[in-house]
Amino acid sequence: MISIYNSRSRYFYIPLLFVAVFACIALMYIKRTASSDLNQFRTHATILANDVWALNETGAKAYLQLAVNANHYKSLGVTLTDDESFQKVVNTPLTGLSAFLYKLGMIRVKNLSAAIMHEDETIGTLYGEQYVRVIFPLFNILIFLLFVLLTTIFVIYLFINRRYLEQQVQERTQNLRESERRFHDLVDLLPEMVLETNLYGRIVYANKAAKNQLSLGLQSESSSYFSDFIVAPDRPRAIQAFHNSLNLETSGLQEFTVKDRDGQTFPVLLRAAPIIKSHEVTGARMIIVDITERHRLEEQLRRDQKMKAIGLMAGGVAHDLNNILSGIISYPELLLLDLEEGNRLRRPLESIRRAGLDASEVVSDLLTVARGIAANREVINPNSLIGDYLASPDFNQLRARVPLIGFNSSLAPDLHNISCSPIHIRKCLMNLITNGVEAIQGKGTISITTVNHTQHDTASHNTQILPGGSYVKIIVSDSGSGIAPHEIDHIFEPFYTKKVMGRSGTGLGLAVVWNTMRDHGGVVSVMSDKHGTTFELFFPSVVERVSEEPAVLDWRELKGNRESVLVIDDEPRQREIASQLLTSLNYSVTTVSSGEKAVEYLQSHSVDILVLDMIMAPGQSGRITYEKILKIRPGQKVIIASGFAEDDDVKLTLALGAGAFVAKPYTLEQIGSAIYKILHS
Structure with a gap:
């Protein structure tokens, strides 16, 4: 009860x-x-x-x-x-x-x-x-x-029921299998390689990335050891890291070189951790990260830093060399004006002048590498540039020197125009053809081709990015011995050459090509094998018409009519050279040694045109000088004459109204032509 x-x-x-x-x-x-x-x-x-x-x-x-x-x-x-x-x-x-x-x-x-x-x-x-x-x-x-x-x-009721327990066990087993499947699916989605090994290093599991990059077959994991994919020099260190992980010692990320079954090698970062089951170590789990792209970016950074250092050095040296070369080029030119045609001194003076001009070309290449091109742009058709070069004395001399080499050209008749510095594009063409000639031993062929190219998507060419758009492509191919794969990444570096330095080049030719293409908003790509090498130059095309070619004037037609010229330069030699050259062209020349003196002179005098240097340390620069002159002489005509590459100051001065840029060392024809055009424009 x-x-x-x-x-x-x-x-x-x-x-x-x-x-x-x-x-x-x-x-x-x-x-x-x-x-x-x-x-x-x-x-x-x-x-x-x-x-x-x-x-x-x-x-x-x-x-x-x-x-x-x-x-x-x-x-x-x-x-x-x-x-x-x-x-x-x-x-x-x-x-x-x-x-x-x-x-x-x-x-x-x-x-x-x-x-x-x-x-x-x-x-x-x-x-x-x-x-x-x-x-x-x-x-x-x-x-x-x-x-x-x-x-x-209800749960209590089921808990005491045996059939419920059996059902629960079955469900949990299924959930475990589903969880494992999800784990493997997630691991297969990883871009990194994931491996699991037994205690002896034999691979018992590999995710999809590992199978693809290491060329593992579907059934091959059980017969492969992870150490088989490590190159021989790194293998002992990798095995030691594996044993350290089995002993619960943390080794962290370590870099190794891995090779797949096809023998292709690539750098990786590897980290191993023990697999523990029932309080016992049964193997190791590894994550392997392919760092090929990281190495490429590091190499690109190293190259950019090297190019920057070389550029800074080259820019400073080139400025001083140009001032020195002015005398070597200009004084023989002045002497030649006073000598008769049959005089025995003409030939050595012309040789001195020619040597100075050759040296100035090397300096010009240094400046291109250091600061980019220093020339005005004009709209032109690349076919005409190529045609002019193939008809030039320089090319004819090259062709006569290599009679066994044939030259072919295939120029698109409907080729678009480009905005460029013709002299630098001609130099790129000359450098590539010269390199092609020197790469051919005996008989061979060099081909020059032009085509229109439409880039639909952004593409990468030799670490350069080519955005989508319309381009003109100039292709220069040779049938030489080709360039070794490990050298292609370095051929555009300044002074990198396999030629004998001083005999067949300066090591600046392809660096000039690279920098010229960069300054024109284009890219250069190279493909090479044992059958030859092909360079492709991509220039952005323009819809503007070709600029009218100015009439070529003889220097005798460039003479002035006693117009007044003020030369502003801090170098005494430069002032003397400019004064004598312009005096010989019948100009009335006055020289001053600084920008401050030029401003003071123009307070009480007027001149028809200025010849303005850009770097006049320790005084004010050419740009600041011109800004002050414009305040007292609005619309004053000026040309820039500088031994340095075209930098921001030069571009700003041109934007203020400067008529032209003439690079030092200049010839009588160059300085005379620039002044004549501006005075008569």
Whole structure:
């Protein structure tokens, strides 16, 4: 009797406990809802403050309507500080179940009020009536608690049932297999290689990246050791790192060289960690990162730093050399003007002048590598440039020197125009053809081809990026012995050459090509094998028409009519050379040694044209000098004569109105032609 009573008492406590839990949860929920409603109501008051302050009835009404609909208000209203009603919105009456519960008293109405503040000042009051609809969430909570209770009873029932346990084991096994499948799928998506090995280093698992990069077959993991893919010099170190990981020693990321089954090698970072099962080490798991691209970027950075260092050195040296070469070129030219044709001194003087011009070409190459090209651009058709070079004395001399080599040209008749510096494009063409000739031993062929090229997507050529667009492509091919693969990455570096330095080149030819293409917004690509080498030059095409070619004038036609010229240069030798050259051309020449003196001179004198140096240390630069001159002599004509490459100062001076840039050392014809054109433009 007592046992039955105790059993019934136990079951009697369950509903009491359920009611108590529900009551506690309901009480907490009601309090929390009341607090939340009050906070929400105050938030509405804060949001309405700006509209009330601005007396924006339309905005206030729109917001009140939204709040009434969203938060189950019966009504909402706003009064001003003088109890004047500002705005009021009334919700539609309750319908359906809500109306029924409202009549039964399960949904009641509570009043809310909050001050409307603007900049710490009370400007009105928000008041309203809100339906208290806690019956719905309380009903949901009740259902949820009933569900929890029934679920608990059901779980307990299943827990004591053997068939339930068996089902659970089966389900968990399936989940484990699914988890493993997801793990392998995720690992296969990784770009890095992942390997698992046994205690002896035999591969027992490889993800897709490892299978592809190491050329592992579907069934080959079990017969391959990870050390088989490490090159011989790195293998002992890799095996040691593997054993360290089995001994729970952390080795971190280490760099090795890996080879696939085809013998291709590439650098990787490898890290190994032990696989532990049941507190025992059963193998190692490795992650291998291919760092080929990282090495390429590091090499590109190293090359860029080297080019920058060489460029800085070359730029400084070239500036000084150009000033020195001015005398070697100009003084023989002045002497030749006074000598008769049959004089025995003409030949040695012409040789001296020619040697100076050859040296200035080398300096020009140095400047191209250092700072880019220093020449005006003009629109031209590349076919005409190629035709002019193939008809030039320089090419004819080259062709006569190699009679066993044939030269072919295939020029597209509808080739687009380009905006370029013709002299530098001609130099690129000459360098590539000369290199091709020197690469051919005995008989061979050099081909020059032009085509229009449309690049639809961005492409990479020898670490250069070629954006999409319309291009003109000049192709120079030779049938020589080709360039070794390990040398292709270095051929565009200054002074990198396999020729005998001083005999067949300076090592600047391809560096000039590279820098010229970069300055023209194009790229150069190279392809080479044992059958020969092909260089492709990509120039952005333009729609403008070809510039009219100026008439070629003899220097005797360049003589002036006693126009006044002011030479501004800090080098005494340069001032003397310029003065004598221009005097021989019948100009009235005055020289000054600094920009400051030039400005002072022009305060009280006027001249027809200036010959302006750009670097005049320690005084003001040519650009600053010209800016000051324009203030006192607006529209003053000027040409820039500098031994340095065209830099930002030169470009800014040209933009200010300078007529032309003449590179030192200049010849009589170059300086005379520039002055003549500007004075008669």
